Amino acid sequence: MSNTSNLADDPELVAEFTMEAMAGLTQVDQSLLALEQGPDDEAVNEVFRAVHSVKGSAGFLGFESVQNLAHEFETILDRVRHHTLKLNSEGIDVMLKVNDSLKSLVEAPASHLDLESLIKSLKDWEAKQNHPIPEDSPAVVAQASDVEMRIEESSNQIDASIVQLADGLEINDNVNLEKKSVPEVIEAIRNAFSVETAAAPVSVPATLEVAKQSVKVADAKPLPAAVNKAVPEITAPAKSSLAVPALNAATTTSTSASPTASPVANPKASAHDSTIRVPVTVLEELVTLAGELVLSRNQLLRMIDSSKLRSFTAIGSRIDQVTTSMQDAIMSARMQQVSILFNRFPRLVRDLNQKLDKRCRLLIEGGDVELDKTIIEALGDPLTHLLRNSLDHGIESPEKRVKARKPAEGTLQLKAFHEGGKVRIIIEDDGAGVNRERVVQKAIERGLVPADAAHRMSDREIVNLIFKPGFSTAEVVSDVSGRGVGMDVVRTNIERIGGTVDVESDAGRGSRVHITLPLTLAIIPSWIVQQDDFQFAIPEAAVIEFISLTPSDISKRLETVNDSEMIRWRNGLLPLIRLRECLPTSCRVIDRRQRINKIVVIETGIFQFGLAVDQVCDPEHVVVKPIGNHLGQCGYLEGVAVLGDGNVAFILGMQGIAERARLGVKVESVPDESVKIDVKRNESQAAVILRRRNGNLAAIPRMVLQRIERIDPTLIQKSTNKLIMPYRGEQLQVFELDPGLLRRVRIQRLDHCYVAVFTIREVEFGLLVPEIIDIRDISTAVSMNESVRRAVCGTVLVDDVLVELLDLYAFADEKLREPVVIQEQKEIPIAPSGRHSIESQSIEVGKVNVDWSQFTILLAEDTPFFRNQVQKFLEQSGFNVRISDDGQQAWQFLSDESNKVDLLLTDIEMPIIDGFELALKVRSSPRLQDLPIVAITSLHTEAAQRRGKDVGIDEWQIKLDRDKLTNAIQRQLLSGKRISVNYFSEAT
Amino acid sequence: MSNTIKKLELMTFQIGDYSFGIDINDIQEINCHARMSKVPVDYEAVAGVINLRGEVLTVIALGKMLGIKSSNAGSGSSNYIVVKTANHRVAIAVDKLKDVETIPASELKHLPANFKLSNQHVLMGLVQKPEGLLLVLDSTRVTQLGILNLAVAC
Structure with a gap:
């Protein structure tokens, strides 16, 4: 479900x-x-x-x-x-x-x-x-004649009523109106028409006949006007029912009486007809063309201005007006109602209620508020997350609510409305609210704010701490929240579409999340700044303020520490980035240090810094264009804006700039520049972050783990040198990441700890985790460090803190090899892994010995860390491995007929040619169409998998789950006719 | 390939001392007055961007990409050929536009083994003409260049 x-x-x-x-x-x-x-x-x-x-x-x-x-x-x-x-x-x-x-x-x-x-x-x-009547049966004939009779009757009635109406009107004109007569007339008309409508669906010619009669009425005309004059409010229905058939008849008779037209007006149908579906691409093209028209208009106006052709001025301004309104109209065509989004939440709330054992109703208001399509699409995830959060953390259980003298059923309100040219969305719950003490305490613990500063913070500032990256008060990991998406991601997502989020909370009374959104994305209010030869646009949403410094100010306010520059700002220090230094050398006008003059103070969800630019020009509403995919990959350009004068300005991606300036990367935490891998921004994986005994943080990729059990530490028992705990009716061997952990847990008398359950060669093991710090997405930019213990396969920066990435397989292998531990796993060597296989390069599969080194696997993976890891253990398993850095390289390699490849192992998210495209290419090549393709990825969604199947990917495996991966590869290599029998040799 | 396509209709143009041809079916338009803006990136083969009726297109300095030194294309006022395939569109800066020529597909030959230009995979082959060689571009590849192709130094 x-x-x-x-x-x-x-x-x-x-x-x-x-x-x-x-x-x-x-x-x-x-x-x-x-x-x-x-x-x-x-x-x-x-x-x-x-x-x-x-x-x-x-x-x-x-x-x-x-x-x-x-x-x-x-x-x-x-x-x-x-x-x-x-x-x-x-x-x-x-x-x-x-x-x-x-x-x-x-x-x-x-x-x-x-x-x-x-x-x-x-x-x-x-x-x-079910009792069908033969077509020519007397009953039908009877029915038909019956209908005809009724029609005749009705037309007679209409005739009569017309006479009556005329009489009535005459009386009316004479002013000597008897009050009774008008309602009578109306009643007569009504009768006549009710007969007509009843007859309508039965026989079309009949209705036509009726309609023709009504044409006569219409022809006899001054009627509606007269009726209006007499008693408008009563005659209105009669008038409309007269007018409609008249109109229909008129059209049908003129088009040689096509019998389909129904005289019964259907208001619903006409509402349907008033909208048409237009492909988004057409709309986008219209937007583009409108933008272009604006530019041409500007040129035209300039020309008219300079040539002093007065006679053109009027035409010019007319074109000006029309263009502007046309642009507005086209922009409004991109709008969609938020109800598209809101309508899926009642279901979500219902499901969550059941799952979390809570009672909560959802009130939705303002579903008809319209927003740009792109914004609606981008809003889905953050809103879902906020609602989940409110239900999981905000709304209390019914018992607790009753105790707090609140209605047992909680209320969650979702409202959208317009305010000051923007759209606001409010999510309000009447739950427990944010616990300020705990937030402050957690924030200090995590080092997000210094302790002394925390006590000076306002309530609002404290509550908004929850948006800081790395913040999580969740103590229990449930499958509802704590899924590796934090509030900081909500904030980043909303800021990406030019919005802002803010939380208000009354302890014990509930909390309120305010989201403010721009109406449209296609036009972004921006500041245009100048640097060297280039104009850049900085989205207004990212700008806090501008600082203008005189040379004497600079000496007072600029601080330099270890080559990093900071500027004193509002009693604090703000990292300073000189924009010129972010530009490639070839793009600088003069290769000299940029003078500091104007500083733009930038804040995004993650960074706050000052950006020194040559010049701040004007604020401008810019139309955003996508930048070509080649250029987008440079990381710091997010788009192109065509300015009013036709020039282009590049939209600066603040994240990219911050990365280019190596902002936030503590120098001492970079282990070695040479092994530091360039950051690929859009790939990340969820990981469980825990604290080791020596205080270091360690991360385990979430997907390696089967589940995380919260247990009572006393459940873990010692037997010889093994730790065993009962788990689902069986024994689960539990490892300590660091020796003595369990003892420490016991000494501290913790009432619970966690056991992360993972599988090696189809046997489940547990890893004792005293405390889970967080579950969140971490970057895949892992620095490999060969020298450290095998259990640690690399290090990664999470919010500037160094985190060791654990290789559970290597760790468990190591543990299992320890002499005291009996190697009971030997009986299931389906997949060779770790060091076992180095000695024996061939393993038994069924009855044949397979020498895996006969097989060449092509590995396409752009993240160096994964590439090396996967390559390493594939080679350990005996395979011949060829690597390529991306889909394009892989494709080039495959296209070369001299290269023999038995299996393609590919990442999905890759630059230039991604895994899907690569698979498509392979499948459409006659030579390669039978090549087994296994995808390894951190993209583990059903949709992605389905798409994978569509493009011909045979298997779908998760990165770093090496047992399953080796298994899958072996299975694919051995399956069916794909390989020749030569690779097998009978077992001796 | 040569069996299915009987004739190639090529738009020919000059970059440096070399003549090139590209299938006219893949050409959206030829533009001679777009204003090019430089891009603050470090890719040798990207001449800049042009604003083509509101759509911003990357201008490829084909000469630089192939390592042809004598080309001025992309540096001054220039002619642009807008190439369009499936979902991609780029502009190519050329020195001189020439003509539309119809060539039997059978005359399209593979590049000789010792033919050496950087990124020559964007070439489909060549045609021998009395006045010299005509290098035929593969429009799909031209429109789907990767960073590595663009970043090459001559």
Whole structure:
């Protein structure tokens, strides 16, 4: 269940589903309408197929209501398809209605429609048709004549009512109006038309007839005006019902009386017609063209100005106005309602309530507020995280709430509204609020704030400490929160789309998260700064203030420590970066140290620094363009802005600048410059961070661990030299990372500790962890350090703190080899690992001995750390390993026919050509299409895996899970016809 | 390949002393008056960017990338060929635009083994013409260059 809800949470997947389903259902509409014209087997099949595929994908995504309705629909369609049920217009009516509801369900799966009655109407119709009447049966004839009679009757009535109406109007004109007569007239008209509407669906010609009658009414005209004059409020309905058929008849008769037009106006249908689906690319192109038009307008205006052609001035300003409004209109076309996003939260809250055993209701307000599509898309994750947090940490359990004299059911409010040209979203809960003491205490512990400063902080500042990277008060790791995404990530994500977050909290009464967002992303208010020959745009959201320094100020305010420059700012020190030094040497006008004059104080979620620039120009609302993918890879340019004068300014990515200036990297914590690996920014993996006995922090990649158990330390018992604890009815051998850890846990009388459970060669082991510091994403920029103990495979910086990355496999191997420990694992040597295999390069698989060195594996991996790790242990397992730094290199290697490769092992996230693309290329090459492909990645989502399958990846493995990986490789190499028998030799 | 395509229609142009050709089907347009802006990055083969009706395109200094020294393309006022494949678009700065020529596909030959230009994988092959060699670009590769290709020094 949780799986399906996860799927439904994937906005991309859902969007894809919605688009596909809507296209299919629209087709259904058309086919149904075609069927109304006469039976058509192909059309029925089309409808059936469309509904069937909607049902299938809805079921896959867990949209039950869609699935159910589609299922019922499909059942009936199936009968129609097999001619056991005959379609008539009533049936089509019902089906159209069902289709409409399906559409609205697909658009908003959470919306509550009365499905029961819908399904019932479908079934009723089916039941009615179950006793089909032969076509030419007397009953039909009778029915037809009956209808005709009724029509004649109704047209007579209309005639009569017209006479009456005319009379009434005459009376009206004479002012001697008897009060009674007007309602009477109206009543007569109503009767006439109710007959008409009842007859309408039965026979189209009949309605046409009626309509023609009404044309007469219209022709007799001054009628509506007269009626209006007389008694507007009462006659209004009569007027509209008269006008509609008249209009319809007019159009139908003029187009040679096509019988499809229904005289019954359907306001819903017209609402549907007023929107059309436009591909985003078309919109984007329009935005671009509008931008270009603005530029051309500017040029034109300048020319008119300089040529002093007065007569053109008027035209110029007219073009100016039109262009501006056109740009506005196009921008508004990108807007979407936040309800798209909000609508998935009731489900989330419901699921969380169950999971966490809490009671909480969600109130949603302002779902109709509109935001730019890109912002809506980027907002999904942060909002989900905030809601989870509120439920998990904010709202108390029902018992606690009752004790605190609060209603047992908590309330979570999600509001969106406009304020001052921006959109604000508020998430408010009436839970426990933020515990200030604990926040301060944790913040001091983590070294996020100095102790003395912490006590001077305002309440608000304290509460907002939770956004600091590395902050987590979560003591218990649940699968709801503590999933490696912290509040700092929420903040970074929101800031990335130009928004801000802020928290207010009343202890015991609840907390309130404010998110302020710009309406659109395509236009960003920015400051244009100048450096050397370049203009740069700095998003306004990142700028705190500007400092202008005179030379005498500089000497007073600039401090230099060990080559790092800082500037005194607001009683503190602000790291200073000279922009020129971030530019490549070839781009500097003069290769001299930049003079400090103007400083922009920058704050992003992670960094705060001063950026010295040559000149600060104007603030400008810039239209952001993507920068070519080659240029984007330089790291510090995030986009291009086309300025009003047609020049381009480059949008500075502050993260990239900070990295370029090596900001925040403590010099002493870099072990050796030569092994320091360049940081690849977008790859990270979740890791559990714990403290070792010597005080060092250590990290274990989350994906290596099966689970983390919180246990009572007394459960761990000693037997000979092994530590054993009961685990799921079996014995689990527990290792201490550092000797004596357990003793220490016992001495400290901790009432709980953690055991991280992991698997080696299909046997589970545990690792004793006294304290989990955090679970979070860490960078994969690991510095390898060969000299340290084998258990530590490298070091990584997490918030400037050096963290050792543990290699649990090496560690366990080492432990298991210790003499006292009996090697009971030997019986399962399916996958060679670690040192065991160095001595024996061939292992037994089934009955054949395989010499793995016959196989060449091509490893495509861009992160040097993983590349080396994987290469190392593959070689230990006896394989021949060739490496390439990225997909493109790998592809070049593969394309060379002289290179023999038996298996491709590829990372997914790589520059230039990623794993998916590489796999596609391989699969589409006739020579390589049978090459086994195994993906290794930290990208462990279902969607990614599915996509992997689509492009032909055979296996999907997680980085650093070496047993599984070796297994998978061996399996792939030995599977089926992919390799020739030559590689096998009979076991002796 | 040569069996399926009967004829190649090539836009020919000059960079330095070399003549090049590129399939006209992959050319979006030829632009002679876009203003190029320099980019603050350290890639030798990136001449800059141009603002083409609001879309910012990277300008490849093909001459520099291939290691042709005599080229001025990309340094002064220049002609740009905008190449478009699937999802990628780049502009190539050229010294001189020449002509559109139709060439039987069979005349497209592999590069000789001792042919040495840097990044020559962007070349599909060459055509021998009476007046000299015509180097034919592979538009897909040209539009999908990686950093390493662009960062090369001559």
